[in-house]
Amino acid sequence: MRVEHLGERGGEPIAIVTCLHGREQCGKAAMEALLDRGLSITGDVRFVVANERAMTAPDGPQQYLDDDLNRSFPGDPDGRSHERRLAAELLADVRDCRVLDVHSTLSDGRPFALFLPENDRRLVAATGVDIAVDVRNRAGRGALIEFVDGVSVECGLRGTQSAVDNARTVIRNFLAALGAIEAEFRWADPEVYEITDTIDCVDCTFEGENFTRVDAGEQFASRDDHPIRASEPFYPVLTSRDGYEEMLGYRAEKRGRLSTLE
Ligand SMILES: [Zn+2]
Structure with missing residues (x-):
């Protein structure tokens, strides 16, 4: 280190x-x-x-x-x-x-x-x-x-x-x-997604897009050419085609802008 x-x-x-x-x-x-x-x-x-x-x-x-x-x-x-x-x-x-x-x-x-x-x-x-x-x-x-x-x-x-x-x-x-250098900066007010669960899908290929809503019934992945559909709507987060072994990534819910959250 x-x-x-x-x-x-x-x-x-x-x-x-x-x-x-x-x-x-x-x-x-x-x-x-x-x-x-x-x-x-x-x-x-x-x-x-x-x-x-x-x-x-x-x-x-x-x-x-x-x-x-x-x-x-x-x-x-x-x-x-x-x-x-x-x-x-x-x-x-x-x-x-x-x-x-x-x-x-x-x-x-x-x-x-x-x-x-x-x-x-x-x-x-x-x-x-x-x-x-x-x-x-x-x-x-x-x-x-x-x-x-x-x-x-x-x-x-x-x-x-x-x-x-x-x-x-x-x-x-x-x-x-944070005042450690003199330079222009912006305070962001990001859109917040809260992770709720993992997307467990062994040997699946993710076909959705991160931070883009998947509706109930919509196909978001496939396995051996068979479509995998969502039972509930969610936002995929940290999901990649081959980033993890046992899971595709995470389900999240959209919560709103950071400044509006409790
Ligand atoms: Zn890292």
Whole structure:
């Protein structure tokens, strides 16, 4: 793990956490590009490159070595798993920070935030992205944002330049909104989708579109050329053709704009 302290100590610290998943390197690339161009940081900012060993694995980058790091928090300093030890170490470095956790995905090219409603929702607005997913029904699985005041952002398709470009925009907006750099920014008021359930469909091919409503009776997937239809209407979220093994992704309900929610 690499932790770079940027800006001036003091005030409320901010952490930009990248590479919780080893193949998702858009945040690291974006942060390095911003720093190369002389981004002037005045706030107390920590830039974290989390799972370096997964990034430099002998057979090429892996998502993780022993356990999914973003399912390993709060971690265990004496654990046998690399990621359980790393989670404990990382958490000690960012526990007092407002955290932006940067990912990329196999599901959708549009950037979207993942958040827990009990965390400071201004952090979601500070990302500047127009779609947000309330993941409270997936909580309790050891994700970083369950243990810090923070928000995760999926910046685009893994390995693409557009994910890096989106990550740069999100990081810059976040730092500016929280007063750590001088730059223009916007407070977003994203449309919120709340995950309700998984879409369990073994060997299915997803044929819908993320964040686009599937009506009751509508075909959204197929298996061996047979249509799979929805019994209830839902919005697919984090759904990809081959992103997960045992499930297609998640069902969500649309809740409205962030600012209108209780
Ligand atoms: Zn990820």
